[in-house]
Amino acid sequence: MPASAWQDRTFFSRTLGRTMPYRVSLPRGYASGSAVRYPVIYLLHGLSGRYDEWNGYGIDEVASGLVHDGKLGGVILVAPQGGLGYWMDQDGVGATPWATYVARDLVQHIDDTYRTVATPAGRAIGGLSMGGHGAVQIALNFPDVFTIAGAHSPSIRSRESAPAFFGSGGAFERRDPISLAKSVDVTKQQFWIDAGQDDSWRSGAEALRDALLERGRSVEFHTFDGGHDGWYWGDHLWEYLPFYAGAFARNGVTLPR
Template identity: 30%
Template sequence: MRKGLSIFLIFFSLVVSGISQRTGVSLALPANVSEAKLDSKLMGHSMPYRVILPAGYAKAAAKRFRVIYLLHGLTGHYPNWTTLGTLPKSAEAFNFILVTPEGDNGWYNDSPTITNAKYESYIIKELIPEIDAKYRTVNDRKGRAIAGLSMGGYGALKFGLKYPQMFSLVGSFSGAIFAPTFTSQSFSVFGQSFSVPFLEIITRTTTDAFGPPGSASRTENDIFSIVRSTDPERSKSLPFIYLDCGTEDILLQSNREFATLLLEKKIPHEFRQLPGGHTWPYWNKQVVEFLNLSERILK
């Protein structure tokens, strides 16, 4: 009973966060943050995003900068990393261009059933080329990383596994990595079923994003299946994977299972289990850890 209540509270906090981003008061952006829109042909409408520039960007006219894409979670939106998160301030200690795209509740996938819900293709084929064209980026995998929280953690891992030629580092914070195989009838955590509101939103959004249970899109985008089918030669081309989850997070078990699979397949990675839950205080700490790792890996 207590576990069910905790799960509901996590879900409720995520929904409130999403609503606040849709209806919140407009605030002045920090000096290092800008906002833009991309007229997406794939999505059929303009897609907003935010960019956090490093302190020396304007003065270093001949310098190119490494780029990190940060994906938001379910019910969240692209401003989350700069409003609920502490990134505008914590990013000042690093020399990266940070980009926060809009992913709605689309699980960063190309929906097989909804026209123009092409979130995967939008990021890979439109947004990344746009950023490389507008800013002085290191325009290859050596200087590019992608990471995310919860739904965004799943998306970042999937992008790294499917497009290793584009990223040298991927990160997942509290990743909802089970998404493509989710069914309300079969999924449980530690034997405890999700609360009804959580089940409803997960069922609806995963069906919209991947199609009905058993669909080809679910199999093709299941990161467990992708890793299991990865041969030793392809493993060598994969980006380094950073994976973490809080010890009080309901998603810990699935993240442990994924880390075990990476170990079995000898895929280079780092897995951390740290005190914390499915909350912004936890993610604000972990994104800084990821930025520190990026300093060592990105070239």
């Protein structure tokens, strides 16, 4: 795992009204096991990234090493293209519904195209920086789709620092992971949050952790040496990916070997 280099694909998103690219990695044995289904991890890029960002941090080598060590079984990895809108549904003229595009259109396309475990228990969503914010926000807004979320160095915005497209009042609260964690009554989801010791966004990650714990959610929280950069994200893929494998197992989903 992966069975080969990542494959670049496209699909038409009805929500966005246009064709969008994504990358997919299929596990070793996918081609030969016609009856075997695999859980899926959706990986969201950061503010300045693209759908190939995770490849630049060595995810292929790390995933293969973890499989060799018995810490990761067969999973499908999907990395979609987003924009600069924090992976959220926006309001107003020209606004882009990024969250619905991922949770409805992309997930349906992946389930229709590949042999997935097509249930919430078999889906995880993770992201780095802006994508970490987006992963938790999407999981909390679409609990019928995702039961596992990983926020890697999430850039959590306060009301004062948030761009205008976050909205205000109730609109902001529907897009803010901390507000959602305090209000959405979902206790069966599992979360991972991490941040570097020198990351200027670390206080937001800690506040998100506290909000999730207060509502009885399962949260695994870590701080590691480092800042908010590609060196940090690449160094800690060894910790991120086994979390998803364990979370699938706790959901009763077996990762094929």
